[in-house]
Amino acid sequence: CFPEDDRVSGFIENRDELISLLNSILPDLSKLLIDKSLKDWKKIEYEVVRDQYDNCIVICNMENIDPLALRTDYSIVVAPSQTLSSDEYNLLRSVSIKVIRHLGIIGTCNVQFALNSLSSEYYIMKVNVGLSHSSEFTSKATGYPLAYITAKLVLGLNLAELSNDITNTTCSCFDPSLDYVAIKVLRLNLSKSNQCSNEIETSMESAGEVMAIGRSFEEAFQQALRMVDKDITGFDPYSRTITDNELITPTDERVFLLATALYQGYTIEHIFELTKIDRWFLNKFESIIQFIIQCSHSSTVEDRTLLLEAQQLGFSHKQIAQYSHIDEDEVRASCEHYDN
Template identity: 50%
Template sequence: MATIQNTDISLPKKVLLLGSGALKIGEAGEFDYSGSQALKAMKEEGIHTVLINPNIATVQTSEGIADTIYFLPVTPYFVEKVIEKERPDGILLAFGGQTALNCGVELQQSGVLDKYGVKVLGTPVQAIMDTEDRELFVKKLDQINVKTIKSEAVGSVDDAKKAAASLGYPVIVRAAYALGGLGSGFCDNEQELVELVEKALSFAPQVLVEKSLKGWKEVEYEVVRDRFDNCITVCNMENFDPLGIHTGESIVVAPSQTLSNEDYHYLRKLAIKIIRHIGIVGECNVQYAFDPASMDYRVIEVNARLSRSSALASKATGYPLAFVAAKLGLGYGLFDLKNSVTKVTSAFFEPALDYVVVKIPRWDLGKFHGVKREIGSSMKSVGEVMAIGRTFEEAIQKGLRMIGQGMHGFVENKELKIADIDKSLREPTDKRIFVISKAMRKGYTVNQIHELTKIDRWFLYKLHNIVATADELEGYNSPEELPEGLLRLAKEQGFSDFQIARAIFKSNIISNIKASDEIRAFRKASGIVPVVKQIDTLGAEYPAQTNYLYLTYNGSEDDVNYLHDHRSIVVLGSGAYRIGSSVEFDWCSVNALMTVKREGWRSVMINYNPETVSTDYDMCDRLYFDELTYERVMDILELEQPHGVILSVGGQIPNNLATRLDDAKIPILGTSATSIDNAEDRHKFSAMLDRIG
């Protein structure tokens, strides 16, 4: 461990932050979140902040977050104009994704930053270039004998052919400086290679041809380092899907479940060695391909900036990564900072989790005609959800409901028609997890599915537990027949009341809300109710109060003491980003929460999107990182007993709950449930227009 020194730092007076511009696939709301945290960190130090970001739907471009905002493109030309006018002392490049990073590199190389005496805060530009340029990256890691994937950087199709021939097929092609794995893919032969390389070279100067390690595990570490060389790993995650599927397209589990203690510490030590050598200041992530059979590994890449993974890691661990990274960029040491979530521990502390987090991407491929549903090394997902549970089964079932694609958990996929299960397992699509459920119900063994998918058997056994419980539930025909132990087990494995109702009353009542209500009433009468747990990132080593909560059936008592003073107001968020509902509803939710607080009420948020500002730890008095289903919202409202609920700021999902919440006598603030229903139901709406002529 490096020695601790007293910091004597001179803070900049004015800092420029580059945003990420418009939301795009591979670069979405997570940069609104990380940028907003960085701006908060600067504000706390009394620094004047200037933001360049043309995205009007973001929280960071709202009044009161930055001191000066320019709604301009994040390009070298416009950024130089702003620098010339504002004369900032420092610039932050790590909080606006690839867009900000690429722009910062160009400004440095063209001499603009030197010309105006602007200092890059945090990771130096050379370190950014060392991680972004594949040739430099490999050379840099060779210096410390760290293995990277064998690859050759090429600038033409002919060179690509030679490289592939010497490496041997299959190979993977990647474009340098690209966003969300754009232009990357696997090639089994020369014809596929030529097609891909031509496409990739049309928008990137350099293409990488590398040996394919398809089928290995993909593991990621989020690492923080200060300028005194103190390092901690904040979160390690593993992909449910094996290597070959972009991490943004993959189901991700934190902390990793299938690594041995030896594997975990081996990769952690390597990650720290790598970022010390590269010279990161602030936050970055290290992605590995790992062969669990031999402990062989390759470093896939290092992101020298905050990413979607770091937003996820921040929400998964309750460690404010972006906030801490911004402070470290100013020159503080980790030992100077408090963890602003727990308020009692130092930021120089690795979180220990007593829960499991699962991230699942949401694709909206159904909105396009003729789109290929296969997923691979280039991103197609438009949003993601994060679910928290005490067991993997509970978290994955919650998450599969949260993505809201017509499925109600792992085994509810009767409407999924698959001609060839083997092919669907071998060639992953956005529906592969549901294909696994189908295969298990058709009698495929865990080993058969593992051979076809290369998904770790541990995950498959856990999924098999869910299927076994579903089969057992289907043996009963009414709630009264259900053994209490089985009902409790189903709830502990994340089954919703709706799923249990569907299994017992069989599929003819799918649309029948009454059946779920019947299960709910029966379950509550049997004393089977969820408990509220706070995100305890200290593994209970230190007492800490956090306002960051989730519900689980795997626990015996609530971590929150409810006052029942009817002084809280619950705001329902908008869930996962999708086409037609994205960061603008986060902006609405955040403004609603701030208004509730300002008016002297207790603000309560329910949302499960890890990319948002509304799920930030200091945005509200209580944050429930949980489902926006009728069942879960009612569980929370029964505990909170609020003054009222706001549905109108979260888009379609909360609106769809209006009528049922109204029937349950929940006070809805603003537009009444009847009026919402009259506007949403096309038939009622058209009848009303007829009435008023």
């Protein structure tokens, strides 16, 4: 449900919840939009560029880690997508190009999809014409100068006439290819959401965002978490015990609750049933936690293979020292020794 001024929005499961929501917002509001729920579907985005000669390219596609439920702007975003099958990727890519051609857009647009991975059913949720927050992330993640290219296309040039500033040898009419992972994480500003709890709702504000790039998902993910807050060292579990309900309810601590659940022995299937986060991401999270457990039972700095694995998984010197129960300077010295 989305009222006309978007002050209140949410999901309803039955008649009683609908009546309760209506009682809470009426008579302050006179209109209410009720739409089909796409809760637990995947959110996928495609950034598409088109010139006046109908040449189209896809700059990048992105995927939210969280399924559709909370306001999707606050989910962690990964580029390129990691869990789509080849058929799903090409289907949505084809639809994105059809959308920009149908709308007659010259320049860039961002097409947002809701995808049911069980049936490959999809909906187009939104089309952002021109530069958007997603466009900014795409430009930074790929190095493709979207603003510059869009301006040139609007002035009448075509993609084949514009050089690729990354390679300096090819034109701009080819889809960029990424051999790395880029991750965007938002920092929530709960003080502006008029609520006392830290639960993430469908209408909130953020206090900025960070982006990290790594050769693997784990590396980029842990780097991004460290940049969100100076007190965060990575994907670290809490020392306390958590409950299933804490995983079900999205909060600003959800990432670390996932780490804690895996550290406490929750299975991937159980976490999937509670959160509907794709198993691919949960497996990546588990690999980080398993390495933390391994670090606590062995001397990582004395094993070059383990130290290399730690760096590939995005562990900082501080994290390695913390879980290996040694001094951070010793970890740094070992890294420098092996690098030489």
